[in-house]
Amino acid sequence: MKIVDLGAADIATAVRSGALSAREVTEAHLAEISAHDASVSAFLLLLSESALQGADAIDAKRAHGEELGPLAGVPVALKDNMVLRGVETTCGSKILQGWKPPYTATVIERLVSAGAIPIGKTNLDEFAMGSSTENSGYFPTRNPIDPARVPGGSSGGSAAAVAAHFAPLALGSDTGGSIRQPASLCGVVGMKPTYGLVSRYGLIAFASSLDQIGPFARSVGDAAMLLSAIAGHDPLDSTSIAESRFDSAGIHGDVRGLRVGVIAEMTEGISTGVAVVLEAAVQALKEAGASVETVSIPATRFGLSAYYLIAPAEASSNLARFDGVRFGLRVEGADITETYEKTRAAGFGTEVKRRIMLGTYALSAGYYDALYGKAQQVRTLIVNGFAEAYERFDVLISPTSPSVAFSFGDRSDPLSMYMSDVCTIPSNLAGHPAMSVPFGAGEDGLPVGIQVLAPALAERVMFKVALALEQAAIAPSLPIWRKAS
Amino acid sequence: MSTEEISVEETRHVAHLARLAISDDEATMYARQLSAILTHARDIAALDIASVEPTRHAVAVKNITRADEVVPSLDRSEVLAAAPRAEANMFSVPRILGEG
Numbered sequence: 001m002k003i004v005d006l007g008a009a010d011i012a013t014a015v016r017s018g019a020l021s022a023r024e025v026t027e028a029h030l031a032e033i034s035a036h037d038a039s040v041s042a043f044l045l046l047l048s049e050s051a052l053q054g055a056d057a058i059d060a061k062r063a064h065g066e067e068l069g070p071l072a073g074v075p076v077a078l079k080d081n082m083v084l085r086g087v088e089t090t091c092g093s094k095i096l097q098g099w100k101p102p103y104t105a106t107v108i109e110r111l112v113s114a115g116a117i118p119i120g121k122t123n124l125d126e127f128a129m130g131s132s133t134e135n136s137g138y139f140p141t142r143n144p145i146d147p148a149r150v151p152g153g154s155s156g157g158s159a160a161a162v163a164a165h166f167a168p169l170a171l172g173s174d175t176g177g178s179i180r181q182p183a184s185l186c187g188v189v190g191m192k193p194t195y196g197l198v199s200r201y202g203l204i205a206f207a208s209s210l211d212q213i214g215p216f217a218r219s220v221g222d223a224a225m226l227l228s229a230i231a232g233h234d235p236l237d238s239t240s241i242a243e244s245r246f247d248s249a250g251i252h253g254d255v256r257g258l259r260v261g262v263i264a265e266m267t268e269g270i271s272t273g274v275a276v277v278l279e280a281a282v283q284a285l286k287e288a289g290a291s292v293e294t295v296s297i298p299a300t301r302f303g304l305s306a307y308y309l310i311a312p313a314e315a316s317s318n319l320a321r322f323d324g325v326r327f328g329l330r331v332e333g334a335d336i337t338e339t340y341e342k343t344r345a346a347g348f349g350t351e352v353k354r355r356i357m358l359g360t361y362a363l364s365a366g367y368y369d370a371l372y373g374k375a376q377q378v379r380t381l382i383v384n385g386f387a388e389a390y391e392r393f394d395v396l397i398s399p400t401s402p403s404v405a406f407s408f409g410d411r412s413d414p415l416s417m418y419m420s421d422v423c424t425i426p427s428n429l430a431g432h433p434a435m436s437v438p439f440g441a442g443e444d445g446l447p448v449g450i451q452v453l454a455p456a457l458a459e460r461v462m463f464k465v466a467l468a469l470e471q472a473a474i475a476p477s478l479p480i481w482r483k484a485s
Numbered sequence: 486m487s488t489e490e491i492s493v494e495e496t497r498h499v500a501h502l503a504r505l506a507i508s509d510d511e512a513t514m515y516a517r518q519l520s521a522i523l524t525h526a527r528d529i530a531a532l533d534i535a536s537v538e539p540t541r542h543a544v545a546v547k548n549i550t551r552a553d554e555v556v557p558s559l560d561r562s563e564v565l566a567a568a569p570r571a572e573a574n575m576f577s578v579p580r581i582l583g584e585g
Contacts, residue, residue: 345505345507
């Protein structure tokens, strides 16, 4: 087996036992990137030198008989909206080109102390706003399964990096589906934790009440392992849940007796191929001993509208900090107001401006109650709708995305792009965990992910169902350059 | 169905509130696109839910306090080095007040 085909758990075991050196592992992944990233463009920046140094440090620790962490020698790709001290962080935006942050995100600190090797910063839709990675201020990322298609977004670079075997693990961020939707489109596992389980310190804010960092992996077990390395209270994030932690030990895929609900509203308007895969997933869970029934949560129908008022409103406020004063681009004007206006006009892309304006409008006098206030009330309806469903079910499932990966330029109309998130948004509004597990193939043989949703802090039962799905899933998709061989 | 939820003039005003310089073409484009999005949002504007409490945050957050102790903070020179312009240990901006 090639090194780049190994999962994170296997790599860490091999590095700890000495069967593989951390340097060999890092070199193999860097070589894979160098051979194939030209056709994917998953990375904005490679950390080759620091990765090799980090790997050598792990190997030296082992040589000295020191104990190695659970992710010893495992390369991890990082979405470029998480800061690493002294390393350019752009958030996919021209406004931050060349910015070197003076501090490091908590998640990255935790990964490194667990022995992981940051291998590069991955591409994203600018400020994580988008569902295809076409909105990156630099270049689009291609889907490694079919480079004529988008990888999804906004964490498209991270999803593509894992699907391309450039790294066994990656971190993404999920505000309305930005981990789960690209995971589904690239045929990998992607998971959004309970809001507050993972620290947001050092994640460049998009919509603070919705943003959450989470793992990408090629297996459910590896995703759980990565989550346990990053989860837990952080005093530097005041919304991080006290006493929270996540332990992946002992999670198994025995779903006998579990009650699974299929969300009816999320089966409307999905493609035929996706519907067939969902039906196969339902059958698989039944055969594994779970009871599966359809459940209606009518309020989820309004999730899209509520999200596209709440998230832009929060973004319009969060992105006010990009004013050409403390970091990033400045375009000088005659006075400070003109400096702000010119800097932001030159630095932000079209989608970011659109959302800032939408949010500013939703928060403006005369529209606040009718738009933003109403959206927050709808958020309550969604929270209540889930609570009611969870009285009868342990977990809920749905498709992750209504369609398979689409072609570049296919969704140039903003509203049609926003529809990509219709199944993923409600979990963000409720603050609940949800994940996408690759299960089958839809139109043109492209990957289809099944979304597993659970109540707040019920990650363990969610992973159980995900494991059961993984056991019944078709073989994982290979990147296009591996298919001929 | 094209409805004008937000006019080109309102769009210009919102852009100014958001400190974004936009061209006339952009104002027209954004007015059209924002109108389409706001038309979609009519589904919730029409809901009769006056008695429903708003959810501002998924997690009930109370005031978080900590001991008022001096701890190391970001390195000043590193922070200022990231700014477009700095002088005398401060961020530098164009004149805010009039000549005088």
